[in-house]
Amino acid sequence: MVTLVSYIIVSAALLGIGVYGLSVKRNAMRILFAIEIIVNAANLNFAAFTRYLNPPQVSGQVIVFYSIAAAAMEAAVGLALILVAFRLNNTIDVRKLNKLKG
Amino acid sequence: MALIDIPPDLTFVALAAVTIIGAILALQARELIYGAVALAISFIGVAGFFVSLDAPYLAMLQIAIYVGAIVVLILFTIMLVRREVGEEAKDRPQSGEGSVGLWLAGLLSLAVSGVAALAGPNMPSTPPSGSLPVSALGPTLATQYPIPLIILALLMSATLIGALVLAKVER
Amino acid sequence: MVVFPPTTPQEVIALILYIITSHTFITIIIFPGFIHLTLVVMFLTWYERKLLARIQLRIGPLYAGGPGGILQPIADGVKLIFKEIMIPYKADKPLFLAMPLMLVLFAALPFAVIPFGQHWVIANLDVGLVFLFAMTSLFPSMILIFAWASNSKFPFLGGLRSLFQQVAYEIPMWVSALSVVMLAGSLNLTAIVEAQSKIWFIVPAFLSFIVFFIAIMAELERLPFDLPEAEPELVAGWFTESSGAVFMVIFLGLYMKVYLMSSLVTVLFLGGWWGPAFLPQPVWFIIKTLIVATFMIIPRGVYPRLRVDMLIKTGWTRLLIIALANVFLTILLIHSGILSAWGI
Numbered sequence: 121m122v123t124l125v126s127y128i129i130v131s132a133a134l135l136g137i138g139v140y141g142l143s144v145k146r147n148a149m150r151i152l153f154a155i156e157i158i159v160n161a162a163n164l165n166f167a168a169f170t171r172y173l174n175p176p177q178v179s180g181q182v183i184v185f186y187s188i189a190a191a192a193m194e195a196a197v198g199l200a201l202i203l204v205a206f207r208l209n210n211t212i213d214v215r216k217l218n219k220l221k222g
Numbered sequence: 223m224a225l226i227d228i229p230p231d232l233t234f235v236a237l238a239a240v241t242i243i244g245a246i247l248a249l250q251a252r253e254l255i256y257g258a259v260a261l262a263i264s265f266i267g268v269a270g271f272f273v274s275l276d277a278p279y280l281a282m283l284q285i286a287i288y289v290g291a292i293v294v295l296i297l298f299t300i301m302l303v304r305r306e307v308g309e310e311a312k313d314r315p316q317s318g319e320g321s322v323g324l325w326l327a328g329l330l331s332l333a334v335s336g337v338a339a340l341a342g343p344n345m346p347s348t349p350p351s352g353s354l355p356v357s358a359l360g361p362t363l364a365t366q367y368p369i370p371l372i373i374l375a376l377l378m379s380a381t382l383i384g385a386l387v388l389a390k391v392e393r
Numbered sequence: 394m395v396v397f398p399p400t401t402p403q404e405v406i407a408l409i410l411y412i413i414t415s416h417t418f419i420t421i422i423i424f425p426g427f428i429h430l431t432l433v434v435m436f437l438t439w440y441e442r443k444l445l446a447r448i449q450l451r452i453g454p455l456y457a458g459g460p461g462g463i464l465q466p467i468a469d470g471v472k473l474i475f476k477e478i479m480i481p482y483k484a485d486k487p488l489f490l491a492m493p494l495m496l497v498l499f500a501a502l503p504f505a506v507i508p509f510g511q512h513w514v515i516a517n518l519d520v521g522l523v524f525l526f527a528m529t530s531l532f533p534s535m536i537l538i539f540a541w542a543s544n545s546k547f548p549f550l551g552g553l554r555s556l557f558q559q560v561a562y563e564i565p566m567w568v569s570a571l572s573v574v575m576l577a578g579s580l581n582l583t584a585i586v587e588a589q590s591k592i593w594f595i596v597p598a599f600l601s602f603i604v605f606f607i608a609i610m611a612e613l614e615r616l617p618f619d620l621p622e623a624e625p626e627l628v629a630g631w632f633t634e635s636s637g638a639v640f641m642v643i644f645l646g647l648y649m650k651v652y653l654m655s656s657l658v659t660v661l662f663l664g665g666w667w668g669p670a671f672l673p674q675p676v677w678f679i680i681k682t683l684i685v686a687t688f689m690i691i692p693r694g695v696y697p698r699l700r701v702d703m704l705i706k707t708g709w710t711r712l713l714i715i716a717l718a719n720v721f722l723t724i725l726l727i728h729s730g731i732l733s734a735w736g737i
Binding site for chain 3: 238254255259262278279282283285286289290291293296297301355356357
């Protein structure tokens, strides 16, 4: 039977995958993938909780709506930043992008 | 058809498998473009979860925005920041890092799942009957949360201008 | 009596008969599903060639059997199946072979929500219109992946141009459909058609009909928005490197999109399946859809091509402004009560 806890476990697994990608990967694009995975995990969590509330409420869906829009904006700006970093340093390896100069 | 009923457990497990395997492949695939395609598949899996949670409008929004816009942007940027083919193969974690990352991720998800499972008896195990109609989202957005809506619009304009200014090529 | 799982041969036959005559099976496989879709798409390819030929004062397909070369699509299909699929050097083989199939999948999937008659819809989703637009928004990314996987300059440039064009015209499409949703009060396509029982939405939302039609022609990359396929510049655009069965699948996908968008115009603006009762409802739907498809094919033989920067600028600036203006106009119309005579 599918309970709320099963949705939370899936969301936690996605969170773990995202945190792994965020902390280990060197390629800036993979770090962006990991950030999007984490945001998806949070959205899933919100949607699951709002479904299992009694009586059913729509406020969780509103939160997910905003979260999707905000994540889209953050991805756009993040990708623009990666583009600019590549143009200036010719690399997107975050280990080499650790100097504020230039 | 009423004859063949797919049990909800099967759809949940299938969706969970698609989402989690897609997420893992997105980070581990050798080529970035394969990673982006796997990420798109993972997003579609999350949209399937939204459908199973009685939020079909959110599911369609998820597909339209995440897979239809963000993945396109990601693909674009990947194609613009390539130096040579095979460069991404050097993204293997160095010694010791991979295991630290795995331990961190594993402990974090275990902690969250553990808290959820321990609070299990107090959490609802079956969803309340009756779901909200799709038309409940619009009036709530417009009447109860109008200010976040306007802030979102302003934020979007700021993001648009910011991204344009950032990515502009200086002559 | 039908029993599952069946044990005796009579039960097997009873089960098969039950499945074949059930409404679900008929709508998914026969109409408006798989078989009808394939037949109409093949007919549409023949129809386009004949119509263009007559506009250009020639005859078009003539010899492929039957009157007027009606079996030409089958002849094309057989020829393309027997051609060799050439995969370019160092192209990305899995993506190259998988993307055309995904294109056809996501072009055929939205047909599940389009109502061909009062009960002839496969899935009566409450968010039908948003589902359709979500599927439409997946096309640019798949085209880009296919173009990149071809590992060659012309397809890649064609794919980028196609991506810009399709992304630019999606928003006027959504915003002009918004006026229709406001008039009908629901996102359910069946409810939108049922709200047009007294008057077709093309009358109160005429401007948005025009914007929607132009945006659709740009989404489908038909002339005069044909630059991603312009021969003097890009050989054949994003599907340059496809040959044989790959090209056949892409070709079918393109015409499936044409049929999909024409039926969407019919549902949103032309009153769906409403018509005088001497013909059944799905026949009215198909007649109206074919008329819309005719008006999409005719400009191909008449107008010159638009340059790509003019194209994209028109999409983002002029069409979007007209669509937004029409949204406000629709709000005014609804609130002033003029349309209450027709039950809106």
